[in-house]
Amino acid sequence: MKIAVLGGTxxxxxxxxxxxxxxxxxxxxxxxxxxxxxxxxxxxxxxxxGVDVVVNLTNSPTFDxxxxxxxxxxxxxxLAAGRKGGVGHIVILSIVGVDKVPDLDYYRAKVLQxxxxxxxxxxxxxxxxxxxxxxxxxxxxxxxxxxxxxxPTTPIQPIAAQDVSDTVSEVAAxxxxxxxxDVAGPDVFPLDELGRITLNARPDxxxxxxxxxxxxxxxxxxxxxxxxxxxxxxxxxYTDYLA
Numbered sequence: 234m235k236i237a238v239l240g241g242t243x244x245x246x247x248x249x250x251x252x253x254x255x256x257x258x259x260x261x262x263x264x265x266x267x268x269x270x271x272x273x274x275x276x277x278x279x280x281x282x283g284v285d286v287v288v289n290l291t292n293s294p295t296f297d298x299x300x301x302x303x304x305x306x307x308x309x310x311x312l313a314a315g316r317k318g319g320v321g322h323i324v325i326l327s328i329v330g331v332d333k334v335p336d337l338d339y340y341r342a343k344v345l346q347x348x349x350x351x352x353x354x355x356x357x358x359x360x361x362x363x364x365x366x367x368x369x370x371x372x373x374x375x376x377x378x379x380x381x382x383x384x385p386t387t388p389i390q391p392i393a394a395q396d397v398s399d400t401v402s403e404v405a406a407x408x409x410x411x412x413x414x415d416v417a418g419p420d421v422f423p424l425d426e427l428g429r430i431t432l433n434a435r436p437d438x439x440x441x442x443x444x445x446x447x448x449x450x451x452x453x454x455x456x457x458x459x460x461x462x463x464x465x466x467x468x469x470x471y472t473d474y475l476a
Contacts, residue, residue: 235259236405237281239311240290242266244367245326248398249288249405256406264291271307274314282318287311288405289325293342296449300342308349315355322409325350326401327361329390329415329464333457337449347413356409362397363390363417363460366474369431372424373439376448380439382432383447384425388456391427392418393474396467417460418467424450427471434475 236253240246241262253260261280263269269276271291281287291307293300315323327343334340350357369391376383400416422430428441445451460466 234285234406235283236261236286236288237284238262238288238290239269239271239280240264240292241288243290243292244365244394245398245401246288246290248395249290249402252398252402253405256402258406271310272303274310277310277314278317281311281314281320284318284320286322286324286405287315287320288401289323290401293339296337296339298338300339301345304342304346305349308346308353312349312353312355320355322358322405323350323353323355324358324360324401324405326397327359327413328458329361329363329417329460330453330457331361334453336452356411358404358407358410359413360397360401360404361413361415362400363392363458365397366391366393366418366469366471369427372448372450373428373431376444377439382428382439382441383444384428384441385445385447385451385453386423386425386443387450387453388421388459389424389427389450390417390421390459391471391474392416392467393469396469400465400467415460415462415464416467417464419470421456421459422471430471431475 242264250260250262263280293303331343425443
């Protein structure tokens with residue numbers, strides 16, 4: 234198949250392009266650096282014209298209250314271009330439990346993205362993944378004060394980027410789900426404990442203290458960011474990732 238990967242030069246997108254090509258598909262990466270802008274629409278019609286599938290991995294540059302506007306505009310532009318270009322399947326990447334955290338602007342924005350896709354005219358698939366292992370360094374940095382990292386006990390089920398890209402690639406090459414597939418890492422940790430495991434493996438002088446008011450994950454209630462039901466469980470453990 235001919236597959237356009239928007240955001241195809243990023244962490245997940247570049248791996249998806251590589252995997253799809255290895256499977257024999259014609260996968261083409263598109264991004265701002267290749268002249269495709271999902272906000273202005275520049276280059277978008279040409280990028281998706283005549284393709285079988287569009288994988289949209291573009292992301293808001295901010296996590297604040299400007300993020301809904303990014304996803305509304307980008308999805309409206311993509312659906313219009315995709316319909317004109319005869320696209321038969323659109324795939325997006327979202328977050329497990331995203332609709333259960335209404336207090337976070339970015340999570341509300343991702344729900345908006347999902348809803349626009351569902352209401353659109355093109356068959357679709359939504360892959361929801363748990364928190365990326367790669368993001369743990371950023372999570373630690375967000376709540377570091379001096380030599381102390383403040384983290385809540387929010388349950389987290391980290392997943393490796395390679396496992397996410399495997400799932401996205403598989404879904405892109407398949408029949409549209411017209412629904413959602415959840416994929417998660419194999420282990421659940423309280424976030425504060427995950428921070429300690431990370432710093433024990435790569436000590437840098439910081440220590441973790443438990444603080445259920447610290448950082449964006451303090452807005453998460455219970456275990457809503459962990460997989461439920463028939464979610465797919467990926468193979469890579471966090472200890473393997475650290476190693």
